[in-house]
Amino acid sequence: MARLDGLVGRTYFVRTFGCQMNLHDSERVCGLLDSCGCNMVDDPAQADIVVFMTCSVREKADTHLYGEASNLVRLPQAPSGRRLVAVGGCIAQRDGARLKERIPNVDVIFGTSALSSLPSLLVGSLSSGEDGVLVDIEEEGRDFSCVLPSRRARAFHAWVPIMTGCNNFCTFCIVPYVRGRERSRVMERVVAEVETLVADGVREVTLLGQNVNSYGRDLYGKPRFAELLRKVGETGIGRIRFTSSNPKDLSDETMAAMAEVPAVMPHLHLAVQSGSTRILRAMRRSYTREGYLDLACRLKRAVSGIALSTDIIVGFPGEEERDFEDTLSLVREVGFSFAYTFIYSRRPGTPAAKIEDNTPHEVIQERFERLARLVEEEAFVSNQAELGASVEVLVEGSSKRSATVMVGHSPKNQTVLFDLPKGASPEGLVGRLCTVKVAAARPWFLRGTLEGELR
Incomplete structure (x- = not known):
């Protein structure tokens, strides 16, 4: 330019x-x-x-x-x-x-x-x-931002948009109003971009969209996300992640691709938002509690060892204690490895903003704290299963607390810490793959010792 x-x-x-x-x-x-x-x-x-x-x-x-x-x-x-x-x-x-x-x-x-x-x-x-x-703020006639030059925050990782916008119009969400309707990139261009990134030394890509499971519906008449995963997997990229996924559009074909493409990491962020079917309907989420639980079971059968994370909103207008208890029980049944939890935030212009709710803030805050404790307990149980295991880690740099402690992420997206080898520089490890034998497991991270050679 x-x-x-x-x-x-x-x-x-x-x-x-x-x-x-x-x-x-x-x-x-x-x-x-x-x-x-x-x-x-x-x-x-x-x-x-x-x-x-x-x-x-x-x-x-x-x-x-x-x-x-x-x-x-x-x-x-x-x-x-x-x-x-x-x-x-x-x-x-x-x-x-x-x-x-x-x-x-x-x-x-x-x-x-x-x-x-x-x-x-x-x-x-x-x-x-x-x-x-x-x-x-004009939207019409604009190309995808991925055609512009980029300064990647990390040389070894790249964000790759595959689509933008959303057609779901959940009642709490402002995204369709500020990002517009779904618009997919041509598959060949996505694949070509990943091929260029691989040649540039990138080891991990994250495919981005407001609802990646709908990818291609606007271009090809039906979703083709599973096909895209397979084609991106053929580029030679080491790791593939993707976000965000709406449960209503997660297909058996996509689950099969996740299981069969070696580069696709065994982790899926699948936002549930609530464990109550009544609240899900008020949110216009287009699936039920039972449907989400069935989907989680099918995912675990299809993708060996998959870790599931999620988003949960507390205090959506009209949420009662029984609805919140349904959310707690769903968290226990699924066994999430992590969850982003939020107190409902009223967004002007969304349908939910018009719903009156008299639930005291103290009640909502107390529910939020109960959920946070449960999420931490479930994350601890999930990570305890890794004790004694050897996990592959993509090294991202030194931890914030110590220059001699390295941090990276496992295939399941767990944060993993290990000591910097003697005589090594932190910069020399960034972007490398290694194996760490897990000696300690906490709710939010694993800690272990380096095994073998860096790759």
Whole structure:
């Protein structure tokens, strides 16, 4: 991409909130700004350009954005004299120019489909002065962001979008309104991208979509995710992960591909949201408690040793104690290796936001804490099964607490810690595969000793 002269030499900082799709989009934003001659910094105080990539799924993300953007006015002057503030992602798509009311210092607002316009918007803002805001939230006629340059956060891992948008319109979810309807990439382009990544030394890819199980329905008349998994597996990539999966669309063909493609990791994040059929219907989730439990059983039969993780919402409007007890019992029956648990967050514009609910916050908080304790217990039981086992680990770097303790993830997506070998440098291990014999198992990690040679 040709440099835009107004950006050459400027420094930038990117802050990302939310899901893996936002992480991918942030990598593309960084690649775009690099290609324009900008230089990345790790401190907003040193940045001429600060970009916030936002999530609108929960209210907390809005609060974080408003707080961090407001704090920028207290920073010292930018190196170039003027600091540009850009907001992208789902909040930008949802609010558009109205964001200026909450963030007076914002200069540029760009939507989920408008990543490619960021450089020209920044240059335009520099030219127009400090009072106005430039906005691009158009969706029509935009290509996938994966065609843009990228700065990967990890050389050994890549996010690979296979589709964007969602057709499900769950009553609590804002995603279809800010990401649009389902739109799939052509299969050959996805495979070609993975082939390029393999040639570049990438060892693991994560296939991304709001509902990957629907992949291809809009292009080919029916979902072809199972076929895509098989074709990506033929590229020579070492590890394949994917997210997100809606239970209603998980097919037997996909389960078979998961079992038969060696590169597909034996872990699936399968959001249940609630264990109560009554609440699932109110959420418009299109499956029942019994259907989810049957699916989990079939997955465990089809994919040997698979680990299941999930998302669960506590306090959805109208949830009663019996509904919550159904959620607890489902967690026990499935035996999740991990669960992201959330207190329901009312999102303006969604059907659930109109539902009145008088459940006291103290009751919802107490339920949330009970669920969190149960999730931790189940995660502990799941990890205890690995004691004495040898697990393959893709090394990601040193742990946050010690430079001599390395961290990586197992095929089941468990965090695994082991000591740095004597005489080795942490940098030399990053992106390598190794085998770790598990000596200790805690709810959120495994700890062991290195076995054999690094690969």
